[in-house]
Amino acid sequence: MTFDLRLIPLFPFLGAVLLMLFGRKWSRDFVFVVAALAIGAACVVSADACFFQLPDAGAGGLTDVVGTWIATGDLHIDLAFRMDGLSGVMCMVITFVGLLIHVFAAGYMADDPDYARFFAYLNLFCGAMLVLVLGDSLPVLFIGWEGVGLCSYLLIGFWYSSNDNADAGKKAFITNRIGDFGFLLGMFLLFQYAGSLSVPDITSAATATGPLMQPLWLGQPVAFWAALFLFVGATGKSAQIPLYVWLPDAMAGPTPVSALIHAATMVTAGVYMIARMHAVYMLVPAAMAIVAVVGAATAMFAAVIGFAQNDFKKVLAYSTVSQLGFMFAGVGTGNFDGGIFHLVTHAFFKAGLFLCAGSVMHAMSGSGDIRIMGGLRKKLPVTHAVFAACWLAICGIVPFSGFFSKDSIIAGAFGTEIYGEHLAWVGKLVCVMLMLAALGTAFYMTRLYLLVFSGDETRADEKIKHHIHESPPIMTVPLAVLAIGATLIGLIGLPGGLVHHPEANLLAHELQPVVGAELEVAPSIEWGFMAASLGLAVIGIMVAVAFYRGGYKEPARAFGAKFPGFLRLVQDKFRIDELYDRVFIRPIKTFSRGLFTFVDRIIVDKILVEGTGFVVDIFARLARAVQGGDGQRYMAVFAVGVAVLVHFATQPTLPFTKLKVTQTGRAVEVDAHRGNKQSTRPLEYAFDFGDGRPIVKGTAAEQRHDYDRAGNYTIHVTVRDPRWGTENDLKEKVEVR
């Protein structure tokens, strides 16, 4: 069924263009209205498509072909959009959370001089993200993929006057480029072997006997390598090991950006992409195992780093990396609706947490250092309530949303059967890693909550304390909506196996046509994991309460004093940035410097540029000697030139002639007349018939000759112009029978 899906990304793009062109002249209120209307319209159209059109649309979902984009050789790519359950869910999350964040940003950015530019970028981002999730082929998806990367870069470096912000933007962009390279390789492989880049074509090519199962390298099939390369792209965009390093730095951008791009939407693009390409991934359990293990490792690793960060947004950034790891572990264990479910719940609670961070930093005169916070519970009651709801959600406390989604992933990892026999341990390993990560999550989030909100005294100086105030309604209302979402959104994904009602899991029901049926786990296991993850969350919270309630408590100090080296290592984020600097960045810089001094300075500058000048200079010196300004010398050269020209122009040319041979039996008639240019000048002809008889000379152009014997002969005719003495030899072979 067709539907004007193009409208969905069109509205934000239109808003972005209008704001870029006219935003500076418009008042702030009007800028905000345009931006919010753009994303609001996209939200309304998405909701119409997703809730009213999609249920009647049939298996293919809603489609919209705008036109042919690329058609060359075997490659045919339409600029086409498709909405099925998966992209519908994504669209709703993007537009709805996006709308809330636009509203919040109107308050948060109220004093910023570049108000219009900010909203233009936000709109542009939403448009690109919607293209990403609606694209029906990998190249269209890739446009959105690159578009959100660009917006991410623009918004991280939004306050570009500070070098650190600009550097963070560059770091994000370059790290993403590395991933995108992998993504492109994956696309090339899929095109070469599946013959198409449209998602339905690839899905139908991805069968156990299809072209993607041909062995390629190291005995692994094409699908394995394609999946792996695409996953490299996903690790860049979604901040997984080893390309996660840009995300914490990306917190340099304005907080609404962190909430929208670096928590709720863009960073989930990798998870979305894997769910979109699930047909390819499901072919090769080994690739799925890599996705799941990398996800689970990232979840654990980032959670540990989160233990010791002292910047509000940095904690949330590592928390995001960690939660994205959960999502990858979800899709990597074949639990696609679990991964997407966590994506949705995470979008709500993490956007809420980030906006709370914005609200708190707004109150703290812009500082994000949690060491100087504390006791904000009473001073910022609304923010506190929202943060508490989102905190319980991310820790996984029943009945907040994160509980259901995280449990779905953990139980799914334990119960999954996609790996076959010899990789069966992967699911169990991932399950254990995720449970440890969940424990860590509960700990560091509780630490964050307590250090910011608990206690009676704020540890900041008087000047900041004096300023602390609750944010205006334009900021708190979106917060409240997100808190409600973070609390209740878990209801869309209740495990169907528990209530013996397959449609209880609304999300899985919605996704079922796209990624297959819900991964169901036996009720006993499900209950067991629910209890276990709840228990782990409570343990994590209890430990954190002992450590940090009302400020840094004795156990926290004692722990820090006991393992100072470990504490420093964690605070320094395991010095991964430094490692990358040593291993990759410095060698590249040294190499580049070498290229600069050798290739650029010597080859380009000296040899090519100055060499060209030198050659021109030499010829110019020679030419200058000729240009004496003496008219007589010029005339002499002219006379010589004319003489040479006349000499060649008056050269006698050979008369154009050709041989015509007519055979009748053993008699041949040779006609050596000139071509079409007849002249009265008599020419001399000499005929040699090649059979040993004397040469016939005369002025006649035609001769008749009788051969005595059969055989092959070559007739030579020499045409001579007696006036100039020029000669022309003509040859013709005859076969006489």
Added chain:
Amino acid sequence: MPTSYYLILSFVLFLIGTAGVLLRRNALIVLMGIELQINGGNLALLAFSRQLNDLKGHVFAFLIIALAAAEAAVGLAILVGLFRSRQTINLDEATLMKR
């Protein structure tokens, strides 16, 4: 007399004129050389005209004589101008085109 005699004379005249133009330094002599070249050309025209029994050659020759007169007038005027500006008509010293 055969046409070739006239043509040889015409060629000799042209060569003498060319030598004058290229080798002499006095601009007045150069002008005279040009005159000789023109007349060499004229002679060739007249010779062919006679051989081919066609009066067009004579018409051309008269045209060229008129042209040569105009050329001499302009040339002499330039010489006068040259002499006024640099008190010499030696062509070695008139290398203004270098600049």
